[in-house]
Amino acid sequence: MPIPVGTPAVDRTLLRDDVYRRLRDAIVDGTFRPGEQLKDGDLAEWLGVSRTPVREALLRLGASGLVVALPGRSTTVSAIDIQVVRDAKDVVAAMHELAVRQVTSRLTKDHVTQMREANRRFAAAVASGDVTAALTADEELHKIPVVALGNQALEAVLERFDPLIRRAERLRFGVDGPTSVTRHNQLIDLIESGDADAAAALAFDTWHSLPADEQPDRRHPPAPAASTQ
Structure with a gap:
């Protein structure tokens, strides 16, 4: 098929950043809980993107300590240390x-x-x-x-x-x-x-001065996890 002339390219940087923020926020707000497996295929379907930006986002989340990736196994949400x-x-x-x-x-x-x-x-x-x-x-x-x-x-x-x-x-x-x-x-x-x-x-x-040593306040638990399907 002919390639349209003058059509602006998709900003892949913005796409990667948006996917990263969506996944980061889902971990922070409790949608994805500690220990939960994060499969790039399921996440890509949930977000409506390809697996590539999801995999890149998971790498960034790993560098931040929000997920743990083990070779040959699914990435999981890290525990709160x-x-x-x-x-x-x-x-x-x-x-x-x-x-x-x-x-x-x-x-x-x-x-x-x-x-x-x-x-x-x-x-x-x-x-x-x-x-x-x-x-x-x-x-x-x-x-x-x-x-x-x-x-x-x-x-x-x-x-x-x-x-x-x-x-x-x-x-x-x-x-x-x-x-x-x-x-x-x-x-x-x-x-x-x-x-x-x-x-x-x-x-x-x-x-x-934010509390970092106490046990979590169970009077206000996170919101129930949302489905990624």
């Missing part, structure tokens, strides 16, 4: 501290408004017990200074290690929600006042 979460927490806290310290003087009133709105949604979600909405709002709030800074190396580090913390957070949802709302407000106030050092210190403490 307390030490791994603790190590990731240290790295993520340092990255957010750096971002807030460097970008505070450059954030606009619109940025501050967006952070306050995200915290309002976070508070409402915590009050209603909506785990997904709370974690989404929390991620949006903390992402504003990171994106405003525009440090791609820093963003790459967070993309790799943040999901490990988010997955553990989901299992412990409800333990620290009200305190987080207050911390968020304090962080936003410090950023708005231009106190970069105090804001950076609070950003670090916010992430570094």
Whole structure:
């Protein structure tokens, strides 16, 4: 068949990234649980893509510690390892501290408004017990200074290690929600006042103080796994 002239090619980079994010989010939100096998054929059918971007995404997820691939066997979702979460927490806290310290003087009133709105949604979600909405709002709030800074190396580090913390957070949802709302407000106030050092210190403490040693909070279990068929 003749090849159409002038038709833009599919952006394979965007496709790979989208598949990676879909699978990453499905692990973080509990759709795929620890120990569950992930077969590239089933995942490709679920997402409506070929096996190639799925296999590439699984390799990236393996590098992040979210899946374990054994030669000749199916890839499985990794267990939540307390030490791994603790190590990731240290790295993520340092990255957010750096971002807030460097970008505070450059954030606009619109940025501050967006952070306050995200915290309002976070508070409402915590009050209603909506785990997904709370974690989404929390991620949006903390992402504003990171994106405003525009440090791609820093963003790459967070993309790799943040999901490990988010997955553990989901299992412990409800333990620290009200305190987080207050911390968020304090962080936003410090950023708005231009106190970069105090804001950076609070950003670090916010992430570094997340519980990583307790058993998961079973009062708020993850959502039931969805079918991949």
